Amino acid sequence: MSSAWQTLFGHPVRAFGVVSLLLLISLAIAPAKNHFSEWRHYQNRYLALVRGRGDAVTLQRHFHEGIQQIWLPELAVVDRCTTCHVGLKEASLADVSTQPFRRHPVIPHTSDQFGCVTCHRGQGPATTVEEAHRSTLAWEQPLLPARYLQSSCGQCHRAALTGTPQLNLGRNLLGRYGCVHCHTIKLPDGGVIKPTDDPPSLSHIADKSTREWIYAWLKDPQAYAVTATMPNFKLSDRDARDISAFLIANSTPVPGDTVPATKDQKAVDPTAGASLYGESFCASCHAVQNAAGNVVGGDVGPELTRIGSKVKPEWLRAWLHNPRVYDPETAMPHYRFTDQQVALLMAFLGNKTDSDLLANVHLDAPTPEQIARGKLLVTEYGCASCHEISGLKKPDNFAPELTRIGSKPITQISFLPGMPHTVPEYISSKIRQPRSFGAALKMPQYSFAPAQVDALTTALLSLTDRAQNLPMALTVPSNPPSNYQPAGKAGQLMADLACFSCHAINGRGGDMAPDLTWEGSSVQRPWLQEFLKNPNTLRPALIRRMPKFNLSDGEITDLTDYIMTVYQTPAFDRDSLSSSGYAPAQVEQGRQLFYSKYACQSCHIVDTKVDKGYIGPTLTQVGSRLNAAWIYHWLKDPQTMRPGTIEPNRNMNDEDARALTAFLMTLKSSSKLEMKK
């Protein structure tokens, strides 16, 4: 027994010694691991860094040894990032550029409120660099690259934030490029993201365009217009032939959407068309690519660079007369052009052609088989998801839902070879090259600029599980969309003139022109009537202005009545201050204040001989344009009267505001005429 023992373990005393030693070593493993841990190494380095600085004592006092943790049960956050990122809150470390000791850049939130992973993702409870930042195995989301960081703001903030232009752009693009026609994106408040593009109905396309143009467009929309939002479906010649055949065959005519040319139409001066195009401010909404290749103009309506190759003249003539015949919902105003004006614009737009576009398109008359195959393709590619096509139903959930795409589990994604296995990489690749993920995929090729891809990726990354699961109390909701509709005759007129394409009223409408919600409290009736008859510019520095609509007197009266009656602010009575009869001393005091104390002439002109500032509207006739009460309240607090206006609030006392109002009300349009005499 003892000999067997001895052969196995040697002398008992020595064996005891060896075993004790082994035990001691094994006991030391845990403290040694702790001692040599990564985070301790960083904490020691931090202390060494701090030691030489002038404020070492303060920094050392702020420093806490050991593992640090932020625990926010409501947000499901357990973050130990501050164990190594020791100096995050130290403002005096602004000059330190080595990680992990940098100070956190100034942002509106603190890590005590939101932790770190809420914005940066990564594995919060980890205490090694690798696991916290990069792990995709134990924790599916590695650290979010800095370029997509704004997506994290979008988890709680549903409305546009001034601090997140990239996120705002991305959300905008989701609607503008019609992503949400095919992909449903549900919002945590129960709504869905709505498309903001307005894809034309194809039910009457044969009235508008030729089959050849449709073919060329289907093959490459961007060859027709570089700004086209329609993506390229990479169709074969045969597919494009059959789809164009189906669309033409399926089209039904709309009564009155074409006007044939009359015989007595005289040749018109082509330059007159160009100036009418300019005077009508078509460029506020429509862009044209100039010779240098730059796209100049607005993006509310389609680009017109090659419009002459697209539309049939008889359709264009009817459209210019009244666009609402062909498309009752169009954003284009009904301009009330005269026949002569329509002829001028026709000549100008008809010249905007591109002979290369349709040069190689030769289509034979379609066979019934081609038309049937075209219908099949239209259904297969989900064209009806975006476009109204008579006889076809809009497919439901045509493409995968993207409600939680920002938290898509890595295991559910098939990555391309050589691609980093992260969700941001997957999303941006999919947007850039959708068909590279499989030839059978239907998602078309978009022509986004790199900044747009980043913006879209950012917007999609904000659609996380966290965003869906967040308690409503912790979110900042967006304003519900307004479906304000003005009533009566004026309402119909405003729809006909498409006022909402440029102006916003009660939360609905565009931002190209001033908000008219309180216009009735702001302006004087005679001025408004005159303006609607002949809109002149109020701001010399602006290139855009309201076009002239050739309104009839009756229409002007209807509009004026409605605006003056309905669009009034509850904040004050429009007639509480008189529009004339101010004491000369008060007027003179106002003039002094205007030029000296408040130096309004830096932005406004009251005397065209002396004043030059043209940031704000010209005030030479403001006494005939604005109400005295409006001017007074505007001076007291411009931002309340029109949120977002750049005129600074001067914290003006009542006396000054009254004197300035008195002075401004003397600036009548007639007084200017007298001066001229």
Added chain:
Amino acid sequence: MKRQLRTLFVVSLVFLSAGCARKPGPVSALKPTAFGAALVESSGGKQIGATGMVLAQPLVVQVNNEQGTAVTGALVEFSGPAGVSFDPPSGLTDSSGQLSTNIDLGAMAGRYQLTAHTSTKAQKSVELKIEEIALGYQQQVGYRLDDKYCTRCHNPESTPERVSNYDNLEVKPHSFTEGDTLNKMSGAELTAIISHGGPALNKSALMPPYGYTLSKTEIEALISYIRLISDPPYHASGMVYAQK
């Protein structure tokens, strides 16, 4: 014993070679086909970008020879402080003697000095310094405030979309990049003139007060933006700490 030593030697050799094989040196595969004498910036310098994002314009540099004509096929390498990445980091100049690279300045706000480098035939090094600015969150907020409230008067440049008011003002405002003037003003002075207008510092009343329009945070953001874009650069006064 001898055999053990030999195995140990072989094993360590295997490990050593494996270790070495993992670290391929930064050997550029590109071989210049020509050499120039000078390096000039064509475009893309002095841009103001945002942290974490690629600068809007690529940096384009051109290699010229002694006569000042463009050289095709010269090797240009870009470098910068830690965190800055170039795409591509090096390359040969094209038929017009130019090489273009996209720059990502990394996650930290600040002013970055970047270097483009090429060699002459005699292996003499030619360098070109380029400066770019990355705005952090706070400075981006400041930039947008500048764009909305300040730039029309403080920036003399007119664009078709936005006409400058600079020429209309009797007393000319200072451009925000004018470091010679603005760097002499303390943060408190800038806050005062923004909040209370020109008269607060005995300057023109044409500068209106924004203290009732902008919040304290917004004014801080605006100042941090002005400080970052100033030329010459702004250096905070007061205690300066040693870097290491």
